[in-house]
Amino acid sequence: MIFMAKMIPLLISPESLKVLVVGGGKVALRKCMHFHGAKITVVSEETLPEIESIAAAVIKKRTTVSEIGVMMDRFDIIVAATDDAVLNSEINDEAKRLGI
Secondary structure, eight states: OOOOOSOOOOOOOGGGOEEEEEOOSHHHHHHHHHTBTBEEEEEOSSOOHHHHHHOSEEEOSOOOHHHHHHHGGGOSEEEEOOSOHHHHHHHHHHHHHTTO
């Protein structure tokens, strides 16, 4: 029996990537650090100060999946890193629907 993985580990260079991180807490900071060197945009009502020093742009606002969905086509990678599991799942579903 052959097992087909849904996800595989990849090593990529972040320099040419545009990354959207939704969330502004510790998990979002860790994800931003993973993509250090990429052009990172963070969307969150509140962000840690460390995120603001890493990200190319910080959009401070409460957001919805539909608003994030409109932004997604401008990014190579979308990271859902909020403290709301339902919102993270909805962002994930929308990114998959758009093929991102």
